[in-house]
Structure formats: structure tokens, C-alpha cells
Amino acid sequence: MGVGQLAAAISALVFAGAILLGYEWVALRGALDDETRMQAAIVADNVAASLMFGDPQAAGEMLASLRQTQSLRTAALYGRDGRLFARYVAPGHAARPGLDAAMPEVGMLAVTQAVSYRGQALGRLELVTSTDRIVTGLLRYAGLLALASLGGLLVVAVVMARTRARVAAAERELHYLANTDAVTGLPNRRATYQWLEDAIAGHRAKAGQVAVLLIDLDNFKLVNDTAGHAAGDVLLRQVAAALGGVVRPPDLVGRIGGDEFAVIAEVADAAGAHAIGERLLAALRTPFALETGEVFATASVGLCLYPQDAPGMTEVLSSADAALYRAKSGGRNRLVAFVPEMTLAAQRRAQLEADLRRAIEQEALLPYYQPQFDCRTGAMVGVEALLRWPHPERGFVSPGEFIPVAEDTGLIVELGRWVLRRACADVAAWDRQGAPPLTVAVNVSARQLKEPDFLGDVLAALHTSGLAPGRLELELTESLLMDDVEGALTFMHAVRVAGVRLSIDDFGTGYSSLAYLQSFPINQLKVDRKFVQSLPVAGHTIATAVIALARGFGLAVIAEGVERPEQLEWLRAAGCDHAQGFLLGMPMPAAQLLALATRPATPVEA
Template identity: 40%
Template sequence: MLPHTYNPLLVVCSLVVAVLTAYTAFDAAGRIASAKGRIVPWWLLGGACAMGLGIWSTHFIGMQSFDLPIALGYDPLITVASLLLAIAASTFALWLVGQDVLPTPRLMVGAVLMGLAITGMHYIGMAAMRMRPAIDYDPALATMSVTIAIIASGAALWLAFRLRGRTSVMLFRRSSASLAMGVAFVSIHYAGMAAARFPIGSVCGAAHTGANHGWLALVTMIVALAVIAIALTISVFDLRMEARTAALGASLVAANNKLAHLALHDSLTELPNRALLENRLEELIRNSMHAGERFTLMFLDLDSFKAVNDVFGHRVGDRLLIDVATRIRAGLRPHDTVARVGGDEFVLLSLIKDAAAAANLATVLIRAIQTPFVVEGHEVEISVSVGIAIFPDDGASQEELLSNADTAMYHAKALGSGEYCFFEASMEAGSYEQMQIAHELHSALQRGQMILHYQPKFWAPNGPAVGAEALLRWDHPVLGLMAPERFIPLAERTGMIVQIGAWVLDESCRQLKAWHDSGHTAWSIAVNLSPMQFAHEGLTRAVLDALHRHNLPADSLILEVAESTAMRDVELSLTVLRKLRRTGVQIAIDDFGTGYSSLLYLKRLPATELKIDRGFVRQLADDTEDAAIISAIIALGKALNLRIVAEGVETAAQQMYLTRLGCDMLQGFLLGRPVIGDAFLAAVVSTE
């Protein structure tokens, strides 16, 4: 047999090409498995060409490393045939591992076919030498090379199928597997080469007509590495593009999720909005009807929230709403839903089934909201009114439940701030009237339906008159003359009170100017301030504008502030009253004795008058408790150098007793009833 040797450098090169080929095959398998649509065949074709060329190059470079003491060459057609067989085997392998599943029978068949194709490529490549006499193969070694090829092909197919992922862990495992499979592919070739026997005197028939043995190894290695490099480069670029596409897709998904969230949630409080509430309420109604269950719907409305915006600004108001939402959520059970459906309105859905449990929950929520908030350095006190409707007793549809809970909420407001009320059928008629009044209130000023009546005030006991108190009335075209008790609370809730209050100030000053022009220059006019109007930041400007517009001295205007309003937030009240007092107007503390004034605060208020509440005057007698209270109020007022005005004087006995106790001024039906401005002068003259 002819002696032979191996070129170590080319052996190493063949191993490098084999490892890179294995990695390219694994990468192509992963790319084909993840690709979609028309791009799949292109990845299959490109991957098969790169893989087939790599397998063939491993074989061919290995053959170049084999040296005999005779001239060698390779038949081009047979060499190309071996290359095509390698590409065909690669195409089959990549198609096989690109399937969704790879059952064991299919894996075994694939391993046999691919192993035979690879060994077939090797032995066809050896045949390209066209040796004479023919190469003699050792059966045992040849069989071993085929066996190695089948086992290696099976392992390669299984690994390629399992390592198709694109994660960093998969990339590491793929690199490790490529090294092992490269060694296996090289072993196939060198086992086949070891099986070859070249008898002495053998001649290579392709030595002179075939491809040159000297430079073919270099060209083969360069071409193979270039093709593998191109395949891997394209894969890397595609991977980056895929990563960018995935990132863009994730951004779009996140944006869509955010848009969906915004569409169904309130942007300020992050609570569900009305749209999401209606969806959940509809589902809850459907499930409850099917199961025959009950549930509770609560309508919550913050009391005097507009005053917070007016006093502290909308930034503080928004922050307060966020804190209110947080407290409401903290008091709920896991399956409860609370939604913000308006500026300061919330709706709560709860699986609570009975009224007692609903009342307990409402009490918890009211107490939670009543605890003072600290918002951006301001201590803010607010309360909430709660209307409760229970399904199906108080409505079997969304509209009925929401409407009836809203009706109950308005009744709760009528009871006072911080109350809850269950819906009752009897509420509906009154609720409709309230809604109608609230609707018409917006246009009452423009239609000239608001009017003022004036009740005279006299020096005790019989005069003369010192001026009047302006009393607001609504001359409703259907309901007639309405007292303020019927519409002022609605005006407070809707915010109309500020606009109405500004009109009262202006109209009162206009009327007083007319009286001054008629000769009663010493008269003053008293105007009541509602809580919201008192807290409004534009109050001082409205007062100054009214005085300037009608050219009145500031001390001819008396602003009456209820004791409860002044004491609600003492520090704020002191700030507002001092600012008003600096304009020159007079300040009266109205309904004195009905609240909880502290003497410490009372002496700090820049007031000029105390008005004794009519409730004390009504039951006045020498030996009654009211007489003692009035006596103490008068003594207190005198000590603070304040004028004392008693209202509600209806009998001569009350008139004389109040005068004897030291009241400075009297006001009531005994001395003069409220009349319109045009009738006031005549009424006062006849009284005097």
C-alpha cells in the first residue's frame, strides 16, 4: 500500500470549518423555525447552501490534507456532484428540524438518510480522484464511518430542533453543541479516509485533467469561510432587525395598553371611569339576575368641593381628589369597584347584599373622608354625602340604579354634610323637582327672576331706621316666590352661588345708593355671605367693584357671616375677614350663639356687630334659659366693643326686654317686614 501523510494545519482548518458549519446549521434551524410567510423558503435555501458547502468543505479540506507520493487531482463533475449531495442533505435536515414537532420515528429516519447522504458525499468525493486501480476500502472502518455519520446526524438533528430558541442561554448551548458536532463531522471524514487503501502503483486519473491539488485547499477554505461568514452576518443583521421590530412591537403593545387603560380609567385618580363602570355594572346585573343575588350601588359626592378649588386653587383640588380616591379604595373589599364619574362624584359597586352592611360601609367611607387631609401644606377638611341603592329592589337596570342612588345622595345632602341615605320610592317626585329647580337656576339671573326684599333695622327700641338687611328671593314663574332655603343649597352644590352672591352685592349697593340720594345718607345695607361665597378668592374684588360702581362709602356695607362659617376654618376666616375689613366694610357675625365659638377666636375676629339668632329671641322670657344666654351674649359683645343686633323681634315684650338688656339694634316683623326696594321708604316712614 502507498504510504500517506496528513497536513496538520489543514486538519485544523477542516475542524474549524466543521465547527462553524455546525453553528451555521443550528442558527439556520432557529431562523427557519421562527420565520413566517414567504421568507421561510429563502432562509431554507440560504441555510442549506451555507450548511452544505460547509460540510462539503470540511470533507474536501480534509482530503487536501491527505498526501500521497503521487500527483493528485479531482474530477470537476464528480466533485460538484458530491457538493450537490451535501446541499441536498442539508436542505432535508433543515426542513426536518423546521417542523413543529420531531417525533422519534421521524428523527431516526432522518438520521439514517442524512448519515447516508454525508457518507455518500465523502465516498463520491473520494471517487473524484479516479484512482487506478480503484481505492480499496476496509469494510470495518467504512462501516464505522457510516455508523458515525448516522449517529452524528441524529444528534445534530435533535440538537438543532431543541436549540431553535433565540435566548442568550440558547446561544451559549448552541455554541457548545457546535464544537461537539464539528468534531463528529470531522470524525466521519477521517474514519472514511482511514478506511481507504491505495495499492502500490496506483495512479490518479484526474491528476492532470482535474482540479489542481495544490491550490484547491486554499480556495475551498476561503470560499467556505466566506459563505459561512455571509450567512452568519445576515443572521446577525436579521436578529438585530428582529430585536428592533420586537422592541417596536412591544412599544406599540404598551402604547395600545396605555390607550386602552386611558379609555377606561380616569386620568387623574386612575380609577375606572364611567365607561368601565357601565361595563362592570352590566356584567354584575347579568350575573346577579342569573344567580338571584343582590348587590349595592353607592353614589358619593363631595360636599363643598368647589370651595376648595376656589380657596386653594385647582392644583390642590386635583391633589385632594387623588387622596380621596386613595382613601375610598383603602376601605373597599377585593371584589368592590369604585369609579370616578364626575368632577367630585364617585360610584361604588359592592357585593354587599343587605342594608345593614351597606350602612356600615357608608359610615366607614364618610369617616375616612372626614378625617382632615394635608394637601401641599394645607389642611383641608371635607365631607361626603352617600346615596345607596340595592339591586334589584331599587332598580333592575343601570339607569335606574344610578338615577336612584343619585336621588338618595341629594336627599343625604339635604340632611346635612357627611350623611348617607337609602333610596325610597317616595323620593322620586321631590328629586325631579330638585333637578328641575337646579336646571332653571342657571338662567334665573339672566331672566331677571332673582329679586331682593329689604327688612329694616332700627335703633332700639323704636328707631329711627339705620338701614336694612337684603334678603334674596326667587320669583319663579310657576312655583311663585321662593324663600332662599329652597334654592340656596342647590346654588351651593352647583357653584351658582358665587354668581348669585355677586349680583346680590351689586343690587344691594345700587339700592342703597338710591336711598342715599333721597337723603338717607346714614343708612347702611347688610348682605349675607354664603359659605362658598365667603371662601371664594374673588370676594374682596367683587365687594370693591360694587362699592366703586355705585360710589358708596365702604362703611355703609355690612357683610354678615354665619358663626358656623367663620368657625369652620378659623385661620382662613381670619385671613378673609381681615382682608375685607381693610377695605373699610363692616363685618357682622350672624346667628351668634348657635355655633361653637371660642372666646379666644372671637376676640380675634375683626367684627363690628353680633347678631343674636332669632331662635333665642322667639322663646324669650325673664325666667327662661334663653334670656340668660342673650344676656351673656350682650355682655360679651359689649366687652368686645361690638354692636348687638337682635333679629326675629315679633312682640312688644321682646322689644322692651332686649332694649333693657342692652341691644343696640332690633330687627323683626314687629318693626318692619321685608319689602321690595320701591316700597321700603314708605314702609319705614310709616313705622317711624
């Protein structure tokens, strides 16, 4: 209990005690008054005869009988003329001056009673009693009250002190929980940002810079998915320890997201910040030991300096984020420092995302179709569906620009579902309008494959359009397959059972191992246009190898990006089954493709 509270409690108790004592005084004094009056009435009756017969001795004896009454001080009987007739004075006390003495002394209570006989006034009797007994009782009562109050105060003070200690401990616990990451024990996002805010606020007058390094683990998701969450937590703790080993107080390492950490350090200049960034990368390049084996948790690091690169907390964070994004998109496992152009790129990207969201809502994107031809017969055998986005201000935006945004934001799931439905519906409609039975290849993103009901989406698109499953070909990229081999295999087997065809896009550009290739239930390999473009001068080694590989595994092979007749000629001679490219047909709107497909002669013969 604080001094102020104690004083308030004591004042309240004193006030309450005073009211109680006052009340008690009035009550007890009233009782004494009643008692004395009653005595006076009895004595008055008894002394009436003495007064009437003028016998003061008998009256004095009668008054003296009151000696048993402890508090009585004097009893005096006055005649009709007001003269004293008889008196009793308690031993050790003085007599009162007379009946008309105005007020009784302090501590005394005086009661007068008329003495009469059959209605005839004979005189007056005055009894004076002391209130000492009441005062003594009240003092005792006040003492007890004070003792009880003190005891109560003591108990309250002890209880309050304990409650306070408990509240303080709970507050400390809450503060810890609110500011600490439960897995690593590092400051969490909130505490890290608070630290940054304080560092910026405290820095203003100082020289040097506050460096913000955002660290994103490159392989964490893979570890979490393959080795389980417990292993993921162990890895996070080891990473936290490794980062902590690089940074010295007062600099801070915090965990600000699933696999995102931040380091806030006060440095002399940009070189100092770079040095920390490099040390962080080096610390994460050493393998971490998990129960399932060693893993490498390399990281991408984005660096931004306050005040050199950004004027405040929000800007410094978004700029570090832009640098981190650049580090990730630039191939990961690297440190990228913020440069002003990144802000523009980030703004452009954010704008693109907003525009894309709107375009998807308004179904403003278009499926274009690029024809695919049989290299031997020259007949059109299929199409590849390629998205086009006619942007109201920017004209056609390249899928190379908006597909990664759609993938990052998850918009690709909805977009991909829509393309699937449109592509199947368009090809089925062409059938009805006299086109040859074309296959339609649709690109699939890794994110779509991870959707639990992607297979359901594929089957629904086929069912709604009425297209035979064998006419739909899903194009999967090598990197997509290697991202989650088990998941991809499960999906591939299921979709193949349904009769849908599978093709590996951009073959030769990823890291697929031949062992995997053997286990993938695919129908076709697609030679990447990078190899086709340098044909026939260069690139033929890989192109020949891919064609041979396809033959070996009993797969069809298609070449994309055929731009020149000699490339087509080379592919035809090398035994490539199908070809697509600007030479044979540009990606075009559905109506134009239908016109081309229903035309008697095919361009490959040209």
C-alpha cells in the same frame, strides 16, 4: 407574523420570483439566439466556398471548429437541393433529423442561415444550441432568489414579532392609564362605570342585588386646602386602602372623582348592602396619619340597589347620587339608602336650578328690604337686603330653597354680586329721595368669599352707587368664617380697611370659638331668631350672653326675628342696640321701604 400573513407574503414572493425568472428566461434566450445567429452568419460566409466547390471535408472541418462553443450541439450544412452536405455533432449528442424538422427539441434552439455567394444561394446552414446553460443559470438564480426571500421573510417576521410585542405592551399601558386612577391606583370613573355596567348585564338572570355605594369624603377639601395637595394625595391613598380592606373581590372600589369613591358589590339583599355601607363608614371613622398630624376623613355614603331600586345603570347611578346628596345635606358622616321620593326631590332640584339660571339671566329676582330699628330711639337705622324670587309658576320661592342651590352650583357668585350692586344703588337712591342715611346689610355666602376678586366686587358696588363704605354691612355666618379661617380673616381685614362694616349672622348657632371672635375685625353680632323667638319665656340665657359678649368686645348687637312686643321689650331692657322682625316691618320691595323710611313716625313706637 400570523400564518395567513406568512402565506400571503410567500405567495407574493413566489409570484414576483416567477415574473423575474420569466423575464430572465426571455432575455437570456434572446441573447443566445442573437449569439448563435451571429455565429451562423460567420460560419455561413466561411463554408460558402466549400459548398461552391463541392468539398464536404473542408466544410466539415470548418463546422467542427465550432466545438469550442460549449452550448452548440449540431451544425449542419445543406446544399441547394436540401441534401446534407457536411455536419458536425458535438460528442455525446445525436444529430437532428434534417433541415425541415418542424420544431427543435425541448431545451434546444435552432438557427438557420442561408449560405450564398454574391447573391447566389448555395444552401443553408443550421446551428442547434442547447439552452441547458440558461436553465442552469436560471435555477441558480431562482435558488438565490428563494434564499434571499427566505432571509427577508425571517427578518420581517422577527421585526414584526418585536413590534407586536411593543404594541401589545403599549396597549396594556394605555389600557391601564385609561382605567386607573393615578393617585390611588384604584379603577377610575370610567373603569368603575364599566364594571357596574358589566355587573348589571351579568346579573340579569341571578338572584340578589348589585349594590352601588357612592362615598364622598366630608373633610377632604379642608385637608387639601390646609395641609396641601401632597397631604391630600396621601389621605386619598390611605382612604383607598381603608375602603379596599372592607370590600372583597369580586366587589370593586373605584375612585370616581376628586373626593368621591364608589363601591360596587353583589349582595343577597338590602341588609347586606347596608352592612357594607356601615363597614365603610366605620373604616373611615378611624383617624388617618398624615405628616401634619392625624385627620378624620369621615364620609357620606349614598346607597342604591339594582334591580330593587332602579331598572338600569343610569338610574342606579343617579339614585345613588340622590341618596348621597341626602346624606350630605343631612349632616354628613352617614349612610343614606335611596327611596323613591328622592327621585322627585332630585328632579325638582334640577328643575329649580334650570329655572334659577334663567331667572338670573333675565334679572327676574328682586331685592326686598327688611327695616332695622334702634331699640332705644325707635328710629329706622338700616335695612337687610333679602332676595325674593317670584317664580312664574310656583309664586315666591323661598331663599331657604334657592340659595343652597345657588351655592351648590356656584350661581351665588353672580347672584351675590348683583344683590350687592342693587342694594348699594337702592340705598344711595333713597338718600337722594329724602330717606335718613340707612345702612344696608347684605348676606355673603362662603362661595363668594372664596372668589379671588370678591373684595373688588364690593368696592365696585360702592364706587358705582356712590354709597359711603360705612353704610354697607356684610353679613357673614359663623360657619362661613370657620370654613376657612385664614381666608376669611384676610378678606375681613381688607374690607374693614376699606371702611365696610361686618356683622356675624345667626350668632350662637355655629361653632365659633371666643378666641376667633376676638381676632375677627367685626362691628356687630346678630342674635339668631331662634333665640329671640322663645323670649322672654326661654332663650334669655343665650340672648343675655350674646349681648354681654358684644358689649365685652365693644360690638353692636342686633336681634332678628322679633315678632311680639314683649320680645322687643325684653331686648330693649337687656341693652340690645337694634332689632328687626315681622313686628317691626316685613321684608318689602324697595319702593315700599322708601315710603316707610320717609314717613314721619316709625313703627317701633307703635
